[in-house]
Amino acid sequence: MTSSSSQADVLIIGASASGLMCAIHAGQRGRKVILLDHAEKAGKKILIAGGGRCNFTNTEVSAENYLSHNIHFCKSALSRFTQWDFIAMVEAYQIPYHQRNHGQLFCDKSARDILMMLLEECRKVGIELSLNTDIETVKKTDGIFTVTTPAISYQSESLVVATGGLSIPKMGATPFGYQVASQFHHHIWPTTAGLVPLTLHQTEKARFGTLSGIAVEAVVSNSRNQFREKLLFTHRGLSGPAILQISSYWRPGESIQINLLPDLEFIEYIHKQQLEHPNSQLKNVINKLLPKRLVALLLDESLAETPLHSLVQQQVEQVTSQFQQWSIQPNGTEGYRTAEVTLGGVDCNELSSKTMESKKEDGLYFIGEVVDVTGWLGGYNLQWAWSSGWCAGQVV
Numbered sequence: 294m295t296s297s298s299s300q301a302d303v304l305i306i307g308a309s310a311s312g313l314m315c316a317i318h319a320g321q322r323g324r325k326v327i328l329l330d331h332a333e334k335a336g337k338k339i340l341i342a343g344g345g346r347c348n349f350t351n352t353e354v355s356a357e358n359y360l361s362h363n364i365h366f367c368k369s370a371l372s373r374f375t376q377w378d379f380i381a382m383v384e385a386y387q388i389p390y391h392q393r394n395h396g397q398l399f400c401d402k403s404a405r406d407i408l409m410m411l412l413e414e415c416r417k418v419g420i421e422l423s424l425n426t427d428i429e430t431v432k433k434t435d436g437i438f439t440v441t442t443p444a445i446s447y448q449s450e451s452l453v454v455a456t457g458g459l460s461i462p463k464m465g466a467t468p469f470g471y472q473v474a475s476q477f478h479h480h481i482w483p484t485t486a487g488l489v490p491l492t493l494h495q496t497e498k499a500r501f502g503t504l505s506g507i508a509v510e511a512v513v514s515n516s517r518n519q520f521r522e523k524l525l526f527t528h529r530g531l532s533g534p535a536i537l538q539i540s541s542y543w544r545p546g547e548s549i550q551i552n553l554l555p556d557l558e559f560i561e562y563i564h565k566q567q568l569e570h571p572n573s574q575l576k577n578v579i580n581k582l583l584p585k586r587l588v589a590l591l592l593d594e595s596l597a598e599t600p601l602h603s604l605v606q607q608q609v610e611q612v613t614s615q616f617q618q619w620s621i622q623p624n625g626t627e628g629y630r631t632a633e634v635t636l637g638g639v640d641c642n643e644l645s646s647k648t649m650e651s652k653k654e655d656g657l658y659f660i661g662e663v664v665d666v667t668g669w670l671g672g673y674n675l676q677w678a679w680s681s682g683w684c685a686g687q688v689v
Contacts, residue, residue, distance in 0.1 A: 298446040301327040301421070303689045304438060305453040307470070308335035308422060310678035311661030312455030313411040318686025320418030327421045327447055329440065332465045334424060336408040338457065341464070342675060347404030349383065350376040350679070351672040352396035359677065360541055360667045362482055366641035367666045367677065370649075374683035376676055386410045397671045431473055438656065451656045451689040453649075455682065458635025458662040459484055466629070470663035471638065477654045480640040482665045486632035487541040490532035491549075491623040498624075500590060502528045507584050511535055512552040517542045521555055526587075530623065537670050540626055541636060548622040553591075554582060559613045563601070571602035575612065583616070591615050634674050638665040649685040658685045 303319050305312045308330035316326045328335075342348060351358075354376045356368045380398070383390060388410065389401035400406050415422065423445075430441045431452070438452040456470035471481050493501060504526035511524040513535040525533030539549055566578050576597040579588045589597075592615060596608060629635070639659045643652050649664075651657040660681040668674040 297444070298448060299327065301325045301447060301449040303327070303451045303453065304329065304440055304447050304449040305455055306330070306428065306440070306473075307453075307455030307457060307661070307663075308332070308424065309338050309455065309457060309661070310336070310411075310675055311682035312453070313415060314679050314682030315453055315455060315658075315660055315686040315689065316420045317411065317414045317418065318683055319689050320415065320420050322687070324689065325419075325421075327423060327449070328415070329423050329426045329428065329442070329447070331427050331467075332424060335412060335422060337464050338461065339408045339411075339675075340404050341461075342404055343399050343672075345404055346399040346401075347407045348397050348399050348672040348675065349390075349407055350379050350398050350676045352376065352392065352398065354673065354676055358669045358671075358673045360487075360636060361641055361665050363641040363665070366644075366646050367680075369646040370680040370684045371676070373647075374680040376672075378683075379676065379679045382410065382414075383407070386413075395671055428469070431476065433477075433654065433656075436656070451658065453658040453660060453685055453689060454663055455659075455661050456663055458638060459629045460486065460632040460635045460662075462629055466635075470659070474639045474659065474663070477651065477657055479643050479651065479653060479659075482637040482640055484635050484637035486626050486629050487636040487667050488537040488633035488670050489540045489626045489628065489631055490527060490530060491536055491540055491543065492530040492625050492627060494622070494624045497621065498528075498530060501526055501530075504584075504586055504590065507587060508533055509553055509583060509587070510555065512555045513539045514550050514552075515539060515542055515547060524551065524553075529627065531621075534670055537633065541634075541667060541669070543623065543626075545625065546622070548620045551619040551621065552617045553587075553619060554616055557582070557617075559617055560609055563604070563609050563612070567601040567604065572600050574598045574600060575604065579612075579616070591619065633670065634667050635662055636667045638663050641665050647684065648688045649681055650688070658689060660685050 302324040303326045305328045308328050316328045388406045432439045440447040454470045505528040508523045508525045512521045520538035522534035524535045649658045661678045
């Protein structure tokens with residue numbers, strides 16, 4: 294039972310990337326900030342980001358790297374607090390980092406370096422951090438928000454919801470942020486798992502499960518987008534960066550197309566091999582390009598041992614289709630359990646793109662993953678967290 298109360302200028306629910314960022318910048322303005330989280334420690338998802346190295350941003354960031362029902366909403370925040378602004382913070386703390394493919398920036402050592410930087414910035418401006426705090430109710434009366442917990446009742450004029458989405462429930466993900474939004478009459482776009490491995494139908498799972506652990510460079514596409522990255526076969530289906538990227542654009546019942554030889558003009562290659570090695574079997578030629586087990590599963594058995602000199606144009610085109618236009622229909626996704634992000638969320642049309650404040654309730658803000666803004670793989674979701682948290686922190 295609540296036995297005491299605490300007053301603040303700003304209450305922030307959620308002590309991860311966006312919540313910490315908002316707290317820092319509100320605190321720098323002299324605001325008294327209390328940061329609440331039900332977890333036992335702050336920034337748990339930061340610590341696992343980028344495989345523990347924290348892919349904290351990307352050198353190339355634009356609205357094109359995000360999905361939303363309002364594709365323009367993220368532009369203001371991303372332009373006002375850019376990737377270069379966050380990189381400047383990282384460099385000021387002398388955190389060593391490096392760049393990987395596609396502009397992705399990672400810590401050299403550990404994601405903990407980023408979290409420690411954020412917590413130190415919070416400490417400098419006197420942020421009160423209350424962990425292991427379960428919230429029972431959120432109410433607003435006479436312009437004041439009251440957040441009730443089993444031990445303390447908190448009051449403030451500004452309430453920031455930075456609770457994240459539904460991805461990785463073992464890390465403490467809950468629908469709490471959506472519930473608060475609904476309580477204050479916000480529209481919530483339906484949520485689904487994003488940046489998530491795809492599963493296969495039983496027959497294909499049994500067939501391709503034998504390839505578990507094999508990774509190849511591929512272009513994976515559907516009618517809405519395409520990505521060139523590594524594709525990984527698993528015992529449940531398909532994963533790897535290329536699959537995670539396309540999963541955010543995939544819809545149940547759709548097929549995806551896969552080019553397993555993206556750097557090759559395959560028909561020209563076969564014609565050249567026919568001239569140079571006419572007696573070679575087709576499978577042996579393709580085995581030089583791709584793992585043998587993969588070739589054995591995709592290549593039509595009737596063609597596998599065919600000498601190159603015996604192939605006719607129609608057969609060459611058939612083989613080209615098998616390896617460069619492979620079409621497969623996933624059964625589903627692995628769901629929130631392994632998803633890196635949550636698609637959907639609080640409707641952007643009901644928020645200010647400049648401040649993240651609700652257009653329906655003065656003093657109420659939504660930032661980070663709880664909002665209907667979802668980035669690609671590659672540091673974009675953390676950059677959205679930094680940018681949206683910074684924007685709210687300027688005004689709360």
